[in-house]
Amino acid sequence: MYRLGRRSASALLRHDGARYNIHAIATPIFSATCSGDSVVETDAKTRWYSVLASGRCNTSQSSAALNLNKNGFFLGNRYESTAAFDASSPPPPPLEKYEYQAEVSRLMDLIVNSLYSNKEVFLRELISNASDALDKLRYLGVTEPELLKDAVDLDIRIQTDKDNGIITITDSGIGMTQQDLVDCLGTIAQSGTAKFLKAMKDSKDAGGDSNLIGQFGVGFYSAFLVSDRVVVETKSPKSDKQYVWEGEANASSYTIREETNPEKLLPRGTRLTLYLKHDDKGFAHPERIQKLVKNYSQFVSFPIYTWQEKGYTKEVEVDEDPAETNKDKQDETAEKKKKTKTVVERYWDWELTNETQPIWLRNPKEVTTEEYNEFYKKTFNEYLDPLASSHFTTEGEVEFRSILYVPAVAPMGKDDLINPKTKNIRLYVKRVFISDDFDGELFPRYLSFVKGVVDSNDLPLNVSREILQESRIVRIMRKRLVRKAFDMILGISMSENRADYEKFWENFGKYLKMGCIDDRENHKPLAPLLRFFSSQSEDEMISLDEYVENMKPEQKDIYFIAADSVASARNTPFLEKLLEKDLEVLYLVDPIDEIAVQNLKSYKEKNFVDISKEDLDLGEKNEEKEKVMKEEFGQTCDWIKKRLGDKVASVQISNRLSSSPCVLVSAKFGWSANMERLMKAQTVGDTSSMEFMRGRRVFEINPEHPIIQNLNAASKNCPDDNDALRVVDLLYDAALVSSGFTPENPAELGSKIYEMLGMNLQGKWSVPDAAEVQHPTATQSQTSQTYEAEVVEPAEAGGQK
Numbered sequence: 001m002y003r004l005g006r007r008s009a010s011a012l013l014r015h016d017g018a019r020y021n022i023h024a025i026a027t028p029i030f031s032a033t034c035s036g037d038s039v040v041e042t043d044a045k046t047r048w049y050s051v052l053a054s055g056r057c058n059t060s061q062s063s064a065a066l067n068l069n070k071n072g073f074f075l076g077n078r079y080e081s082t083a084a085f086d087a088s089s090p091p092p093p094p095l096e097k098y099e100y101q102a103e104v105s106r107l108m109d110l111i112v113n114s115l116y117s118n119k120e121v122f123l124r125e126l127i128s129n130a131s132d133a134l135d136k137l138r139y140l141g142v143t144e145p146e147l148l149k150d151a152v153d154l155d156i157r158i159q160t161d162k163d164n165g166i167i168t169i170t171d172s173g174i175g176m177t178q179q180d181l182v183d184c185l186g187t188i189a190q191s192g193t194a195k196f197l198k199a200m201k202d203s204k205d206a207g208g209d210s211n212l213i214g215q216f217g218v219g220f221y222s223a224f225l226v227s228d229r230v231v232v233e234t235k236s237p238k239s240d241k242q243y244v245w246e247g248e249a250n251a252s253s254y255t256i257r258e259e260t261n262p263e264k265l266l267p268r269g270t271r272l273t274l275y276l277k278h279d280d281k282g283f284a285h286p287e288r289i290q291k292l293v294k295n296y297s298q299f300v301s302f303p304i305y306t307w308q309e310k311g312y313t314k315e316v317e318v319d320e321d322p323a324e325t326n327k328d329k330q331d332e333t334a335e336k337k338k339k340t341k342t343v344v345e346r347y348w349d350w351e352l353t354n355e356t357q358p359i360w361l362r363n364p365k366e367v368t369t370e371e372y373n374e375f376y377k378k379t380f381n382e383y384l385d386p387l388a389s390s391h392f393t394t395e396g397e398v399e400f401r402s403i404l405y406v407p408a409v410a411p412m413g414k415d416d417l418i419n420p421k422t423k424n425i426r427l428y429v430k431r432v433f434i435s436d437d438f439d440g441e442l443f444p445r446y447l448s449f450v451k452g453v454v455d456s457n458d459l460p461l462n463v464s465r466e467i468l469q470e471s472r473i474v475r476i477m478r479k480r481l482v483r484k485a486f487d488m489i490l491g492i493s494m495s496e497n498r499a500d501y502e503k504f505w506e507n508f509g510k511y512l513k514m515g516c517i518d519d520r521e522n523h524k525p526l527a528p529l530l531r532f533f534s535s536q537s538e539d540e541m542i543s544l545d546e547y548v549e550n551m552k553p554e555q556k557d558i559y560f561i562a563a564d565s566v567a568s569a570r571n572t573p574f575l576e577k578l579l580e581k582d583l584e585v586l587y588l589v590d591p592i593d594e595i596a597v598q599n600l601k602s603y604k605e606k607n608f609v610d611i612s613k614e615d616l617d618l619g620e621k622n623e624e625k626e627k628v629m630k631e632e633f634g635q636t637c638d639w640i641k642k643r644l645g646d647k648v649a650s651v652q653i654s655n656r657l658s659s660s661p662c663v664l665v666s667a668k669f670g671w672s673a674n675m676e677r678l679m680k681a682q683t684v685g686d687t688s689s690m691e692f693m694r695g696r697r698v699f700e701i702n703p704e705h706p707i708i709q710n711l712n713a714a715s716k717n718c719p720d721d722n723d724a725l726r727v728v729d730l731l732y733d734a735a736l737v738s739s740g741f742t743p744e745n746p747a748e749l750g751s752k753i754y755e756m757l758g759m760n761l762q763g764k765w766s767v768p769d770a771a772e773v774q775h776p777t778a779t780q781s782q783t784s785q786t787y788e789a790e791v792v793e794p795a796e797a798g799g800q801k
């Protein structure tokens with residue numbers, strides 16, 4: 001047992017309590033090794049300190065074995081004998097006791113007794129206070145350089161004593177005067193507390209979410225989430241004196257005293273010592289602290305050092321076997337060999353734990369693509385380089401820095417489109433990591449695939465989701481971020497390597513189409529990014545700009561057809577006339593395409609027109625011809641309508657067909673066949689709303705087609721002819737299918753086709769005559785010719801009539 005005098009003891013210990021365990025630490029700097037714990041007891045009456053060294057201490061130089069380097073706990077010599085009480089030393093300055101402001105008491109009560117989850121945020125809060133203090137000093141030092149006169153680095157150091165559950169956070173920042181201590185660490189703005197208490201009450205989390213603590217400007221008190229007792233030693237460069245603030249959890253008061261022990265004086269700044277609660281001692285594990293620093297404060301712009309155990313290997317001699325030695329001695333000529341082994345020498349030292357210079361603070365001109373990519377992969381745990389990145393600073397009304405990335409591949413699964421909480425955007429405020437848990441606050445959902453960091457100096461450090469949602473600053477940031485994201489994507493689309501954008505589109509095209517539906521405000525930057533197949537480009541997708549450039553001079557609209565594949569789009573009867581006229585038609589083959597395009601409505605003042613809908617204007621109105629047609633086929637239209645009844649809204653003469661006899665056209669504002677099919681696939685149960693949206697369908701006939709011409713004759717000559725009426729029925733069903741609709745009763749359609757086939761084929765292949773038996777090949781081809789002729793023949797007859 002060693003007894004230490006007051007002076008010497010104060011060099012070793014903080015004056016703060018009844019009993020401590022201090023882990024004995026030594027570094028090789030002083031050629032000393034030491035292990036084990038020292039138990040320290042304070043006698044409040046006599047102010048004697050006693051240290052029981054339970055460890056072993058070997059020094060190669062002197063008895064000053066417990067010295068540490070300048071940042072350690074101890075500075076001073078070890079006394080080997082009972083030291084005399086030094087009666088001549090001045091008495092310590094008196095403790096001044098202060099009552100907490102009522103709000104602080106309530107807050108402390110809540111923190112200590114009700115918050116159980118997310119306790120680790122205490123470290124983020126305290127580091128951010130330390131970083132603020134350094135920021136303030138740096139800022140004031142610009143105009144008052146004498147504040148920086150102490151040659152101390154601007155940094156943050158965190159030391160842990162895992163055995164005793166102590167964490168010390170030291171910064172060399174602006175520190176606090178005695179008045180600052182009273183004002184800052186005993187008082188809080190009433191409004192902040194009231195809001196905090198309300199938020200706590202509203203919190204659904206039964207254990208209380210400690211994260212809330214950082215949202216109301218009460219970060220310092222988060223120390224009590226994990227500590228029984230907190231000691232703040234602080235020295236402002238504006239004051240000659242250093243003060244010690246001390247508070248305990250569950251106490252209604254705190255104390256402040258002046259520090260007079262020269263060994264404990266800080267050159268400048270603040271040292272916080274947290275004496276952890278029994279259950280929270282795990283936070284004092286060096287590795288855990290390191291991990292938390294990396295996670296929460298990776299990009300604080302001041303270096304953060306943590307106290308870590310290290311090791312290096314060295315060769316040491318091993319004792320030789322005496323028998324061997326004797327043998328060697330006998331053989332005088334034998335060369336003496338010294339035996340060695342490799343041992344690991346352990347020691348403790350500071351380790352830089354964060355990136356001191358966040359990449360986004362650097363000048364973009366000085367950052368290489370490799371560095372951007374490395375940062376991306378490290379930050380977002382990606383293994384592929386990004387497809388594109390954009391590093392920018394915005395100034396003016398709102399200032400922030402950001403680096404955005406487009407990933408090379410879409411996230412696995414589709415969940416992200418529906419649930420965009422992707423942790424893709426990491427928000428920092430003044431380099432302090434705030435959150436990556438956003439739901440559309442910084443980026444619209446459809447851009448949730450964009451990854452990046454955003455660092456703002458304008459947002460409060462304690463920005464909460466509520467603040468994010470309501471903040472004008474955030475709204476402006478969001479606008480700029482979105483614009484930058486579009487610019488970045490546009491950059492890929494303009495790349496000489498077309499494959500880059502094809503890759504992007506394959507992965508994220510769906511997201512942009514979602515944007516056309518969700519975000520009307522951004523149709524302008526979104527539309528040029530879209531890609532579609534077309535009647536003139538079935539293998540390579542084209543942009544709307546390419547479409548517009550390829551439009552015919554007289555063409556007013558952008559034509560599209562929605563189908564389930566390029567093949568079915570290509571074969572749709574709606575396309576016939578347009579192909580004939582060499583008008584390009586976009587193929588909308590992704591289920592979401594049609595809705596996206598409908599939302600866009602137009603591009604470069606050209607309307608999107610669905611060629612499967614009524615009133616298609618191909619810019620070739622010939623009123624004279626229309627009149628003649630109407631006169632010729634008007635009655636047929638009425639006759640067909642009568643036969644089809646409510647299945648169609650009307651029967652009209654088509655201007656869009658050339659080879660098909662008829663087509664079923666959707667109402668202008670109703671669903672197209674494609675949409676109807678999609679909706680049907682999604683509707684479960686009640687389909688009444690579908691009936692409404694399905695709207696009317698128009699049966700269009702092609703007056704130039706032989707079948708229609710035949711029916712025209714039938715309608716005039718034998719309107720009640722059963723066969724003619726059955727042809728109308730079958731035509732309707734065939735149009736239904738070829739126009740992309742699903743027949744309501746496929747089995748019935750099948751029977752109609754069989755019946756018709758039966759009528760046509762009657763007797764066709766009955767016993768051939770002798771000549772045909774001799775030339776089977778000729779017979780076959782003849783038969784098919786006959787068949788074709790028979791189909792055409794009535795048409796010709798009808799036309800003549």
Ligand SMILES: Nc1ncnc2c1ncn2[C@@H]1O[C@H](COP(=O)(O)OP(=O)(O)OP(=O)(O)O)[C@@H](O)[C@H]1O
Pocket residue numbers: 125128129130132133171173174175176184185214215216217218219220221270461462
């Ligand atoms: N390490 C420190 N150095 C100097 N001053 C500090 C330090 N820590 C706290 N303070 C002072 O104490 C005040 C209160 O801190 P607290 O964390 O409770 O609130 P805040 O820092 O103002 O808000 P927030 O934590 O949300 O940023 C700070 O404003 C600062 O003046």
